[in-house]
Amino acid sequence: QQQVKQSPQSLIVQKGGISIINCAYENTAFDYFPWYQQFPGKGPALLIAIRPDVSEKKEGRFTISFNKSAKQFSLHIMDSQPGDSATYFCAASETSGSRLTFGEGTQLTVNP
């Protein structure tokens, strides 16, 4: 009930391509969906987040798409750059509670 499933586990994209990472959840009480970016040896940093009252949120080259009926959300990185190479985690929580449930992570490599 509390799981967030993330795929793929790893992703290799050419520079300039689109990177897509998908997450699915089961708990219908979740209403906050952030994405985190983590570089090696560093703590994760909040990248972008969405609430279920919108179906899409865009910040620069990063877009979250949200499908409430399917209980799925995804991160799209447009014009992927080698500097985007990192591990990405999706997460979800209930606004009434503060604890996040994390996906397993996706290791993205963007080749020059």
Add this chain to the structure above:
Amino acid sequence: DGGITQSPKYLFRKEGQNVTLSCEQNLNHDAMYWYRQDPGQGLRLIYYSQIVNDFQKGDIAEGYSVSREKKESFPLTVTSAQKNPTAFYLCASSVTGFGYTFGSGTRLTVV
């Protein structure tokens, strides 16, 4: 600047030793968390605290202990009962309804 400070950045533990990892935040966040990350793996919750003087076990609490005597501080002790403590430890804090702010981590190695 507001943020979370974890120290030390690197820590070495001998067999049978207890070690304490520090986590301090000046964000005025109520909730604080400790996660463990193994190479190439995800984030596993060790302990969390939503209010001073109260904390709950996460998914992998065995061999660890915490305290929350002050809002700003949430130290984690890795005890000798933790048989495989080598990992990257992350502290985070949050305000209810929003995401976490993570520290920069402590890398613990058993020597």
